[in-house]
Amino acid sequence: MTKEQIDEIIPKDIGKVMSGDQRDHVMERLSKHLTKWQLGRLRHALFNAPDAPVSYPFLWDIAQHDYVQWNGIADNAGLGPIGRNAGEVIGVFGTLDWKEEKRTTLSSIIGGQSDGITQVSFDSSVNVQNLHRIESHLMKLNSPVWPEEILGAINREKAARGKTLFDEYCEACHARIDREDPNRRIIANMTKVNFVGTDSAMAKNSFTAQGYSGILRNQYVGLGVGNILLDKQAPVAALLTQATTNVVATPDPDKWFFQRWTDWIVNLAKAFFENEIKSSIKYGNYDPDTTVSPLASLNAYKGRSLNGIWATAPYLHNGSVPSLHDLLLPKKREGDPEEGEYRPEQFKVGSREFDPAKVGLKSSDKGFTFDTSFPGNSNAGHEYASGKTAQPNGEVLKPLNKEQKDDLLEYLKTL
Numbered sequence: 001m002t003k004e005q006i007d008e009i010i011p012k013d014i015g016k017v018m019s020g021d022q023r024d025h026v027m028e029r030l031s032k033h034l035t036k037w038q039l040g041r042l043r044h045a046l047f048n049a050p051d052a053p054v055s056y057p058f059l060w061d062i063a064q065h066d067y068v069q070w071n072g073i074a075d076n077a078g079l080g081p082i083g084r085n086a087g088e089v090i091g092v093f094g095t096l097d098w099k100e101e102k103r104t105t106l107s108s109i110i111g112g113q114s115d116g117i118t119q120v121s122f123d124s125s126v127n128v129q130n131l132h133r134i135e136s137h138l139m140k141l142n143s144p145v146w147p148e149e150i151l152g153a154i155n156r157e158k159a160a161r162g163k164t165l166f167d168e169y170c171e172a173c174h175a176r177i178d179r180e181d182p183n184r185r186i187i188a189n190m191t192k193v194n195f196v197g198t199d200s201a202m203a204k205n206s207f208t209a210q211g212y213s214g215i216l217r218n219q220y221v222g223l224g225v226g227n228i229l230l231d232k233q234a235p236v237a238a239l240l241t242q243a244t245t246n247v248v249a250t251p252d253p254d255k256w257f258f259q260r261w262t263d264w265i266v267n268l269a270k271a272f273f274e275n276e277i278k279s280s281i282k283y284g285n286y287d288p289d290t291t292v293s294p295l296a297s298l299n300a301y302k303g304r305s306l307n308g309i310w311a312t313a314p315y316l317h318n319g320s321v322p323s324l325h326d327l328l329l330p331k332k333r334e335g336d337p338e339e340g341e342y343r344p345e346q347f348k349v350g351s352r353e354f355d356p357a358k359v360g361l362k363s364s365d366k367g368f369t370f371d372t373s374f375p376g377n378s379n380a381g382h383e384y385a386s387g388k389t390a391q392p393n394g395e396v397l398k399p400l401n402k403e404q405k406d407d408l409l410e411y412l413k414t415l
């Protein structure tokens, strides 16, 4: 590339760190000078491929959880919920304006940056006050009860038989709770990915993805087993922790001086003291974090209380199973007889018509085809009702017959 071309791409007045807009402009101009192949390589070097889509999780009882996210990545104690919400804003629409500064501020100390000479200021468009409002609202959200007058009466006899099966086959990982108890707690019961056997891509990305640290290089980030020092490349999970903690610790740059600081102190104090969840040890069967593998515990998925589950199709973290009926079936594998009943290998998503028989959304002709053979989309695993996946004690229970599965399905509607 000639010097003139570079000058055209990168404006003279650019500082050491580009703002979001400047970066977008540079990328846009750069793309005009690179071949498709070169652009692909650049993209590959800078970004992690979004190759593990997840289904939108249902939100009730999130504020009452000990750990949230499909793989229990975030602790819900203290400022955890605000950090989690800040991460979500950064992930979708948030704008970030981060700069290196040669001074220590109260925010950089709270954000854990007090060890270096140069600090980073984490100005952003994240509005902590609104995030706190949303989270307070979420605390009041209760799970929906199966509306018998619309979707049909529940057969109480069948449901009672299903309850006994649930106790034996499911309860170990899906505790029952009283949906209206204001003091309820939801325990994320973790199961190692290779034990539950569902698609591994999401969990794997969360502990293997690496990113360039940029101006965050040489900062310390506290993880469960201790501090890690961010190198040129560092785990994305650690970079995200550092980013969200510091964004939350930074007062809103759009407010005038006095209001900025008073709002900031009040918001943080409220978010911290109004959150009744305390730090606790994660439940379940997962590999512990170690100094050799500080994010090992993320290679697991969580089982949670299933109240309101009837309303949340499609199922599993990657939305690969369209209904509860299908979830109780096995996946078809090589050598399985053709005439058996299996989880669908392809189905349409996008329909809003409820299927009360299968308990899920009806697959219509239109919409997007979900193909379970694509990477990240596997519908295997969690075949507890079909005698294929072992219970936490290692025992594989007998497959349920058709009638038993119907009873269990009837019971799931009552949750």
Ligand code: HEC
Residues within 6 Å of the ligand: 058, 070, 166, 169, 170, 171, 172, 173, 174, 189, 190, 191, 196, 198, 199, 301, 302, 303, 304, 306, 309, 312, 314, 315, 316, 317, 318, 324, 327, 382, 384, 385, 390, 391, 392
């Ligand atoms: C050993 C623990 C364990 C047992 C036993 C277990 N589950 Fe699960 N369950 C999980 C885990 C882990 C997930 C999340 C898996 C994923 O998304 O990849 C899950 C997910 C689910 C989901 C989907 C939740 C959602 O939001 O999409 C349903 C429904 C469910 N289980 C029902 C059952 C039923 C019914 C049984 C009994 C037949 C059962 N589970 C037995 C651990 C368990």
